Amino acid sequence: xxKWILVKxxxxxxxxxxxxxxxxxxxxPKDGEVLLEAVFxxxxxxxxxxxxxxxxxxxxxxxxxxxxxxxxNNPAFPVGSHVISRxxxxxxxxxxxxxxxxxxxxxxxxxxxxxxxxxxxxxxxxALYGIEEVLGLQKGExxxxxxxxxxxxxxxxxxxxxxxxxxVGSAGSDAKVAFLKELGFDEAFNYKxxxxxxxxxxxxxxEGYDCFFExxxxxxxxxxxxQMKDFGRIAVCGSISLYNDTAPQTGPxxxxxxxxxxxxxxxxxxxxxxxxxxxxxKRLMAWVKEGKLHSREHITRGFENMPAAxxxxxxxxxxxxxxxTV
Ligand code: NDP
Numbered sequence: 001x002x003k004w005i006l007v008k009x010x011x012x013x014x015x016x017x018x019x020x021x022x023x024x025x026x027x028x029p030k031d032g033e034v035l036l037e038a039v040f041x042x043x044x045x046x047x048x049x050x051x052x053x054x055x056x057x058x059x060x061x062x063x064x065x066x067x068x069x070x071x072x073n074n075p076a077f078p079v080g081s082h083v084i085s086r087x088x089x090x091x092x093x094x095x096x097x098x099x100x101x102x103x104x105x106x107x108x109x110x111x112x113x114x115x116x117x118x119x120x121x122x123x124x125x126x127a128l129y130g131i132e133e134v135l136g137l138q139k140g141e142x143x144x145x146x147x148x149x150x151x152x153x154x155x156x157x158x159x160x161x162x163x164x165x166x167x168v169g170s171a172g173s174d175a176k177v178a179f180l181k182e183l184g185f186d187e188a189f190n191y192k193x194x195x196x197x198x199x200x201x202x203x204x205x206x207e208g209y210d211c212f213f214e215x216x217x218x219x220x221x222x223x224x225x226x227q228m229k230d231f232g233r234i235a236v237c238g239s240i241s242l243y244n245d246t247a248p249q250t251g252p253x254x255x256x257x258x259x260x261x262x263x264x265x266x267x268x269x270x271x272x273x274x275x276x277x278x279x280x281x282k283r284l285m286a287w288v289k290e291g292k293l294h295s296r297e298h299i300t301r302g303f304e305n306m307p308a309a310x311x312x313x314x315x316x317x318x319x320x321x322x323x324x325t326v
Contacts, residue, residue, distance in 0.1 A: 001092035036067035048126030061089035086170035118321030127155035149176035151321035
């Protein structure tokens, strides 16, 4: 088995020297255990902040993967079946099954299994819960989403369009903006080249925003809050622009804006609705099958390129879901 180890806790933007590739012989699976082989691995933004809270130096990098069962002493996971594993950045893992979820039964042949890490997986669920549970988005409302061409943001925009909302998306390249237009976003702009964010937000929706699906944080939020309508709702999903900061967050938010506009802001983690995951994944899959939810993937080939794929994600190289094939 090959594994990527976190050698040293990240200090600022991750560096090659923070990671080390190790090879180890795995023992035969014991009673109740299975041997897994990674098929698709995921690079996700949470790995950056969570590495600090949930990992020690010397641990295998955290992460999920779609894996194939190649040996099994556990009847719940037969040889040849696919699972979502929290085995981290490793090509092979032994598991007693407690950290595994079978990939949805009757997964359609014509839908790539890698979507189980994206649109029909954790990022898709995040988009759905942010819209339905946190924002309570209503037909006809105007929604703003940033990091809009990413795994979560692209699903957010499409669900909101499907609901009959006006959707404005912000992303970091012209190619991403073109992708958002293809997905049916009403307005999309490249926040790196527009000059004034305030002007861009006003132009995209002069009447303001009912809802803001927040993935980025930092100065973007400060400006976006000013463009909310009275009683606007903000779902704080991520703050990727701050994950590599070395100083404690001081928060650029304007309290006075929140008070005067009477805004409602709620942070959330998709895991809050774990009891709904199975049913929600079915809904997402149905929309994929009906052609109402399109997915793009940014695929990096080769397990040895995992750190590069992760660092690329943290600087916006990906359009759609960042996936690594072994
Ligand atoms: P994405 O696929 O959107 O990839 C990350 C994107 O973030 C990049 O492509 C880049 O897009 C943007 N980005 C990177 N660095 C910066 C920066 N310094 N400033 C502004 N934008 C930046 O990732 P996900 O869809 O997986 O995640 C999106 C957000 O949702 C993240 O903040 C993540 O932490 C959060 N999240 C939260 C969950 C929850 O339960 N709360 C669950 C899953 C994700 P661009 O080129 O547009 O800048």
